[in-house]
Amino acid sequence: MPRIRQKRRVLLPPKMEGFKPFGMSRCKVGQIALTYEEYEAIRLSDYQGLTQAEAAEQMGVSRPTFTRIYEHARKVVASALIEGKTLLIGGGDFESDTYWYRCCACKQVNTSDEPAPYCQSCRSKDLKLLHDPSNDTNVSTLLCYHDLRIYVTNKGEMIMKIAIPTRANVVDDHFGHCEYYTLVSVDENNNIIAQENLQAPQGCGCKSNIAGVLQEMGVTVMLAGNMGQGALNKLSSHNIKVFRGCSGEVKQVVSDFIAGKITDSGMGCNAHHGAHDHQCSHHE
Ligand SMILES: [Zn+2]
Numbered sequence: 001m002p003r004i005r006q007k008r009r010v011l012l013p014p015k016m017e018g019f020k021p022f023g024m025s026r027c028k029v030g031q032i033a034l035t036y037e038e039y040e041a042i043r044l045s046d047y048q049g050l051t052q053a054e055a056a057e058q059m060g061v062s063r064p065t066f067t068r069i070y071e072h073a074r075k076v077v078a079s080a081l082i083e084g085k086t087l088l089i090g091g092g093d094f095e096s097d098t099y100w101y102r103c104c105a106c107k108q109v110n111t112s113d114e115p116a117p118y119c120q121s122c123r124s125k126d127l128k129l130l131h132d133p134s135n136d137t138n139v140s141t142l143l144c145y146h147d148l149r150i151y152v153t154n155k156g157e158m159i160m161k162i163a164i165p166t167r168a169n170v171v172d173d174h175f176g177h178c179e180y181y182t183l184v185s186v187d188e189n190n191n192i193i194a195q196e197n198l199q200a201p202q203g204c205g206c207k208s209n210i211a212g213v214l215q216e217m218g219v220t221v222m223l224a225g226n227m228g229q230g231a232l233n234k235l236s237s238h239n240i241k242v243f244r245g246c247s248g249e250v251k252q253v254v255s256d257f258i259a260g261k262i263t264d265s266g267m268g269c270n271a272h273h274g275a276h277d278h279q280c281s282h283h284e
């Protein structure tokens, strides 16, 4: 029998996706993740002033488990504060009774017992699901960071998955006709932690559902050569941000991207999804 894991109950989502330091050089800003249950531990203990025993009971975990969550939470917050890191709140291994959404239009957090068709405060239908009570395990959350979308996993790890249309180890100019896709996973310290190849679909990729396949695999960034508006729109609609104008060896392109040397060659910032909070001076 598998060991039954203690449930870590989180009452409500935080209002924000995270915190950014200011008054320092933005290029030096790193990032760190606080999981939802770590946020909850700080809320119960430091904000509400519960004893650790009371907080543990509220979260439905043993006292030692609570202490472990709480101490790690403090370490994460301290490291953001001292080192000047952006704190992203998301992901985690927890349960909550309600559906959580963030409205992409007004940024309001919505919670409800049933799936919500629109935002309770502005009626926008552009809602991003943060938590589904029918699927509590292994929650990973998609967050925006400097315009890029990063997954925070249930362990609080931040992963960005990049796809590169490839032919013979070189970026293929036409993403729909490439030989295969090189998929690269990058962690929060910009280390490449995994690399794999995904066979391109037969025939013209423009007509296939490759964008949907990549999205399901967790891809949020594509480094491509030239790309038409149609393909670009299709990838964007699957939450994949495309950097056009990349060329040369795949390995070099990835390391240039990680070093922040790559910007999209053909897209102005007003073409972004308007709801994504970012400051464009950094990547223009
Ligand atoms: Zn709204």
Ligand SMILES: [Zn+2]
Residues within 6 Å of the ligand: 176, 177, 204, 205, 206, 207
């Ligand atoms: Zn094509």
Ligand SMILES: [Zn+2]
Residues within 6 Å of the ligand: 147, 269, 272, 278, 279, 280, 283
């Ligand atoms: Zn931008």
